[in-house]
Amino acid sequence: MGQYLLRNLLQRLVLLVIVSFLVHALVHLAPGEPAEVDPNNPRFKPEDVAKIRAAFHLDEPLHVQYGLWIRDLASGELRSFKDGQPVLPKIWDRFLNSLPLFVCATLIVWTLSFPTGIHAAIRRGSTYDRSTTFIAYALISIPGFFLSYLAILWVVNTFGVPVIGMHTFGNEDAPRWFRGMDRLWHLVVPSLMLAVGGVAILSRYVRTQMLEVIGQDYVRTARAKGLDENTVIYSHALRNALLPFVTMFGLMLPELVSGAVIIEQIFAWPGIGRLSFDAILARDYPVVLTVTLIAAMVTLAGTFLSDILYAVVDPRIRLS
Numbered sequence: 001m002g003q004y005l006l007r008n009l010l011q012r013l014v015l016l017v018i019v020s021f022l023v024h025a026l027v028h029l030a031p032g033e034p035a036e037v038d039p040n041n042p043r044f045k046p047e048d049v050a051k052i053r054a055a056f057h058l059d060e061p062l063h064v065q066y067g068l069w070i071r072d073l074a075s076g077e078l079r080s081f082k083d084g085q086p087v088l089p090k091i092w093d094r095f096l097n098s099l100p101l102f103v104c105a106t107l108i109v110w111t112l113s114f115p116t117g118i119h120a121a122i123r124r125g126s127t128y129d130r131s132t133t134f135i136a137y138a139l140i141s142i143p144g145f146f147l148s149y150l151a152i153l154w155v156v157n158t159f160g161v162p163v164i165g166m167h168t169f170g171n172e173d174a175p176r177w178f179r180g181m182d183r184l185w186h187l188v189v190p191s192l193m194l195a196v197g198g199v200a201i202l203s204r205y206v207r208t209q210m211l212e213v214i215g216q217d218y219v220r221t222a223r224a225k226g227l228d229e230n231t232v233i234y235s236h237a238l239r240n241a242l243l244p245f246v247t248m249f250g251l252m253l254p255e256l257v258s259g260a261v262i263i264e265q266i267f268a269w270p271g272i273g274r275l276s277f278d279a280i281l282a283r284d285y286p287v288v289l290t291v292t293l294i295a296a297m298v299t300l301a302g303t304f305l306s307d308i309l310y311a312v313v314d315p316r317i318r319l320s
Helices: 002-029 046-055 062-075 087-122 127-141 144-159 176-214 217-224 229-241 243-266 272-281 285-313
Strands: none
Touching: 002 062, 002 285, 062 285, 087 127, 087 176, 087 229, 087 243, 087 272, 087 285, 127 176, 144 176, 144 243, 176 229, 176 243, 217 229, 229 243, 243 272, 243 285, 272 285
C-alpha cells in the first residue's frame, strides 16, 4: 500500500507541473494583458506600456515568465500586479473569509442530500419521490445567480434585513453576541445558495445508487432474517452504496470554490471567489495563476484522499 500511495503521489505531482504550465500558457496567450487594461486613456502612451511590460516581465519569453512565476511563488515574493501586495497572504486572508461559507455549504449538501435521496429510493414512485425529483431538476436547471437574486429579494422584502456582505455596516459598536448573530445571519443565505446545486445533484445520485443496492440479494436476505428496516437500509444497503460518493467528496471543495466565484460576487462576500473574479477583470496574472494552481492542488489532493478512502469504505478493495 505504501508503494502505491508513493507512486500515486508522484504521478499527481507530475500532473500538477503539467497543469501549472498549461494554465500559465493559456492565461498569457489570452487577449489583453495588464499593460493594456486602459488603452483608450489619452495619457496612456506607448512608452508607459513598455515600462509596465518591463516591470511585470511581460516582455520576457513565455518560459522565462513561467520560471519567474514559480520562483517568486516558492520564495513568497510573488506580488499582485493590481496593488503590489504579496499574493499568498492576500489569498490566505480571503480564504479564511470563504472558509465558513465552504464549511456551511458542505454540511448543508451532505446533511440534506442523503436523507432526501434515501427516502426517495425507499418510496419509489410515491408523491414524495416525484416531488423531490421535480424540485431537484428544477434547482439544477435554474441558474445559481438568478436564484440568488430571488433569494435576496425574498429575504429583504419578507424580513426587512440585509443579507449583503459578511456583516451589517454600522454595528461595530454593538455587543459581541449581537455582532456574532449578525455574522451568522449573513452566512445563512449565501451558504444555502452555494449548496443548492450540490443538494439537487447529490440527492439524485443517492437515490439512483440506493435503488441499485436495495434490489440486491443480501438486502433481501437481511430482511428475511427479521432485521429492523432501518438496520437493513443504513447498515447494509447504504454502506455498499457509499463507494461512488467517496469520489464526489474529494471533488466537493473545488466545486465549491468555482461556485463561490459567482455567489461571493452577488453577495459582496470578500472571499477567494470574489478575489478571483476581480483578478480576472484586472488581468492580475499572479493572483489568477496562483488561485488556479491552488484549485488544481486541492483537486488532486481530493482525488488522492478518495483513493485512500475507497479501502476504508469497502474492505474488499486493496490498494496495490
